[in-house]
Amino acid sequence: MSKKKVAIQISGSGLLQDDVVMLGDKLLKQWKIPTGRPLILAFGSFNHEVTVLSVPKYEGMRMSPSLAKKLGLVPQTVLQIRYHADSSTLRIGPLISVLISRDHPNQLDKPFGSITMFCRELVGACQKQGAYVYFITPDHIGTVTGKIEGWIYDDGWKKTVMPIADVVNNRLTSRKLENKPSVQHFVKEVKSRYGTLTYNEKFLDKHEVFEALKKNVGLKRYLPESHLLRSFAVLKSMCLTYPVVFLKPVRGSLGKGIIRISRQADGSYQTHATLVGGVQKQVYPNLAKLFAGISGKMKTTKYQIQQGLHLIEISKRPVDFRALVQKNNTGKWKVTSIVARIAGGSHFVSNLARGGSLSTVKDAVNKTLLPLEVKKNAIAQMNRAALEIAAGIEETIPAHFGELGIDLAMDTSGKIWLIEVNSKPSKNDNTPLTDAKTRPSVKAMLEYSSFLAGF
Numbered sequence: 001m002s003k004k005k006v007a008i009q010i011s012g013s014g015l016l017q018d019d020v021v022m023l024g025d026k027l028l029k030q031w032k033i034p035t036g037r038p039l040i041l042a043f044g045s046f047n048h049e050v051t052v053l054s055v056p057k058y059e060g061m062r063m064s065p066s067l068a069k070k071l072g073l074v075p076q077t078v079l080q081i082r083y084h085a086d087s088s089t090l091r092i093g094p095l096i097s098v099l100i101s102r103d104h105p106n107q108l109d110k111p112f113g114s115i116t117m118f119c120r121e122l123v124g125a126c127q128k129q130g131a132y133v134y135f136i137t138p139d140h141i142g143t144v145t146g147k148i149e150g151w152i153y154d155d156g157w158k159k160t161v162m163p164i165a166d167v168v169n170n171r172l173t174s175r176k177l178e179n180k181p182s183v184q185h186f187v188k189e190v191k192s193r194y195g196t197l198t199y200n201e202k203f204l205d206k207h208e209v210f211e212a213l214k215k216n217v218g219l220k221r222y223l224p225e226s227h228l229l230r231s232f233a234v235l236k237s238m239c240l241t242y243p244v245v246f247l248k249p250v251r252g253s254l255g256k257g258i259i260r261i262s263r264q265a266d267g268s269y270q271t272h273a274t275l276v277g278g279v280q281k282q283v284y285p286n287l288a289k290l291f292a293g294i295s296g297k298m299k300t301t302k303y304q305i306q307q308g309l310h311l312i313e314i315s316k317r318p319v320d321f322r323a324l325v326q327k328n329n330t331g332k333w334k335v336t337s338i339v340a341r342i343a344g345g346s347h348f349v350s351n352l353a354r355g356g357s358l359s360t361v362k363d364a365v366n367k368t369l370l371p372l373e374v375k376k377n378a379i380a381q382m383n384r385a386a387l388e389i390a391a392g393i394e395e396t397i398p399a400h401f402g403e404l405g406i407d408l409a410m411d412t413s414g415k416i417w418l419i420e421v422n423s424k425p426s427k428n429d430n431t432p433l434t435d436a437k438t439r440p441s442v443k444a445m446l447e448y449s450s451f452l453a454g455f
Helices: 025-031 065-071 113-129 181-194 206-214 217-222 232-241 287-300 361-366 372-396 440-453
Strands: 003-010 020-024 038-043 046-055 061-063 077-084 089-093 095-099 132-136 147-153 157-163 167-170 197-199 226-228 244-249 259-263 269-275 278-284 303-307 317-327 333-342 357-360 403-410 416-422
Touching: 003 065, 020 025, 025 046, 046 065, 061 065, 095 113, 095 157, 095 440, 113 132, 113 147, 113 440, 167 181, 167 440, 181 197, 197 440, 206 217, 206 226, 206 303, 206 372, 206 416, 217 372, 217 416, 226 232, 232 287, 232 303, 269 287, 278 287, 287 303, 317 361, 317 372, 317 440, 333 361, 333 372, 333 440, 357 361, 361 372, 372 403, 372 416, 403 440
Parallel strands: 003 061, 020 046, 038 089, 095 132, 095 167, 167 197
Antiparallel strands: 003 077, 020 061, 038 046, 077 089, 132 147, 147 157, 226 303, 244 259, 244 303, 259 269, 269 278, 317 333, 317 403, 333 357, 403 416
């Protein structure tokens, strides 16, 4: 079964009927595609019986405007084409949809807010590669009929009716939206009816990740001691074992709500909590008072308590690393990028949302006091850790992931630790330091989507 890229030409009105498409004679002969008798034209969930006509010295595919409209195609689209002789099916695609949290129909220059540029970048990558992408929100999802309204780009953003895609990339940024019954039903229905695969199916929480990875003996060396904070006994045990511990909301993101607890020389405990405006400090004379102080928060927020690490620093600011790990065009994990993140002046977390800054890994480690040998091997060590952790997530958590943001730390001895894993990595927070028009992360997303779709 071969594949080829073809330009889709939309013929003038009335020149072709809806049940006729034209293809170059060279391709017809090469793939032994029969002419003059019905075949199935498939595009995502769309299946339509057509007759193929041969065109001498022609490389593309011609179809009528009304057929192109049913497919949701715009002029000058380039797609991959495959012929399945066993089912007499001419398949074009891949057709990809990206499920995003919300749209702003009244702001056509920026209908998807801060991720509009990412969406536009993905459209451009599809045009180069020979693929088609559209964007949907939970509000577009209703009864599954084989069609759905979505956003496409055609010299500007516009809505049109599209077939259900071959692949859905779940970019929802809210658990509430992801858990909506309509969204869950849609994902199951399109898979059972049309074979549509959805990846990045769900959010991960910190407790789930650490409990799952603890089962893998080979990954234990990356895991700081970590428990669900259920009782005073757990807090006491961790605080007496380690001079510094962190309380992290199990479902938190962007460094929100993290509390650092430090044991002082006089036996008191100091907390630093991340707030919207900065960091709030507080001192408690003993652990019992500290537990009483955080008990109110524990009623509404589940916390993971984690061993504090003695991280490498630049100008007394802690440094960690975000590895973006993605599946490639053969379905294997690869590291797309790793960037160093340096905490902002008053913060102990490195997220850009908290005033952190980005650096290359090489520049960051070279500014530390690490031994030369550790500096030389840092990137290779982080690559290995990220790939092993991604494989561990896939083995132990029953969900389909195509990309993971893996936050790593390096302590002052050069040992690598896992901080957390994010199944919906931000399209801003992990941007590699490059001027390329299409980011490697966008190319990788397209490659894996094409692989899943069978192109």
